[in-house]
Amino acid sequence: MPAAWRSPFLRKKAINAWCFGLTRRPGLRHNIRMSALYWHPTTNRQLDLSSRALPHALLVFGNKGAGVTAAARLVAEKTAGTATVSLVEPEGAAGAITIDTVRQLYSMTRSDLGGRHLVIMDEADRMTQEAQNSLLKLLEEPSGRTSFILTSHRPGWLMLPIVSRCQQLLIRPLTRQQARSLLTEAGINEADLRRRILLLGDGLAAELSKLSYDAAYRRDQFERAALAKSLLAGSRLDRLIAARKIAGDRQSAVQTLEIAARLLRPGLAAGQETAIDRLESLLDACERLQKNALIRLQMLKVAF
Structure with a gap:
């Protein structure tokens, strides 16, 4: 694994030691390798093809929690060779x-020094407009020695010219x-726990x-799911209480709304108009x- 990483913007990380943010505790499998993840059969085939012939620019995208970062790093692990690997976050x-x-x-x-470069840009949709314009120049003028792997949960936030210059790899949900x-x-193995995890996952x-x-x-996620259910189906008072509990922290609010969106999926599959309207409001x-x-204003809009 290449060791040359840049700082402070390009942080040094060992790709093959990456884990999904799991808390490190004795006996806990916190170092789940990317290759150990389950992939949808179609995704698995596309990952294999990308690993065999990495394009100049690859956009790996999918829903949050699908494993887009894991997929990007798996491709990098298989194709890096002697390249200098840089991680941008x-x-x-x-x-x-x-x-x-x-x-x-x-x-x-663009430096004449060094050999091949492989750049992983995680959450590429978080680039500022100026940064996207600058990246577009890099993609429009390939050096032949540099490959880019971009990840995104919101590819619609990327400039269309950037997306059009990338080979696209969708990380599909598991069967x-x-x-x-x-x-x-x-x-x-406990039936009720399995049901709750499958629903939430x-x-x-x-x-x-x-x-x-x-x-x-x-x-923590089960607690957020309970708040999400209150927002979706609780009484007027329940919705107000849930909104107030979440309104104190931006990240918590976003995560709870994302869970609420997942819980709406059965209604979406059934074509329920109310579920579609609620999903649009949540997103x-x-x-x-x-x-x-x-935060408070957005939570009140969702609740009422």
């Missing part, structure tokens, strides 16, 4: 990828049988792994919150 109070970061990438990848097998392998490989292996994370609130809208 959102940072700072705004959680953004700035133009300074992309300019540093430009200087690094029902794969999801059940993952839980069985994790030792989750919604076929998302990384999310199902975290729910299965990290009990503390699972308890709109999530997007506004991620762009620093007032």
Whole structure:
């Protein structure tokens, strides 16, 4: 695994030691390797093809919790060879990828020094507009020695010219049988617990792994799910109480709304108009919150 990483923007990380943010506790499987994840059969074939012939730019996208970052790093692990691997992530109070970061990438990848470069840009949709314009120049003028792997849960936030210059790889949800097998392998055998994890995990490989292996994370998500259910189907008072509980923390609010969106899936599959309307409202609130809208106002809109 290549050891040359840049700092502070391009942080040094060992790709093959990456885990899904699981809390490190004695006896807990916190170092689940990407290759151990379950992948949808179609996704697995596409990952194999991308690993055999990595394009100049690859966009790996899917729902949050599907494992887009794991997939990107798996491709990188298989194709890096002797390349210098650089990881770019959102940072700072705004959680953004700035133009300074992309300019540093430009200087690094255009340098006559060194050999091949492989750049993983995690959550590429968090680039500022200026950063996206700068990245577009890199993609429009391939050096022949640099490959980019971009990940995104919101590819619609990326400029269309960037998306059009990337080969696209969708990380699909697992099949029902794969999801059940993952839980069985994790030792989750109690019927009610399996049902709750399968409902909350919604076929998302990384999310199902975290729910299965990290009990503390699972308890936290179950609590969020209870608040999400109150927002969706509680009485007027229940919705108000839930909205107030969530309104104190932006990240908590976004995560709870994302869970609420997952819980709406059965209604969407049945074609219920009310479920579609609620989903649009939830997604709109999530997007506004991620762009620093007032938390309390967005939660009240969702609740009422």
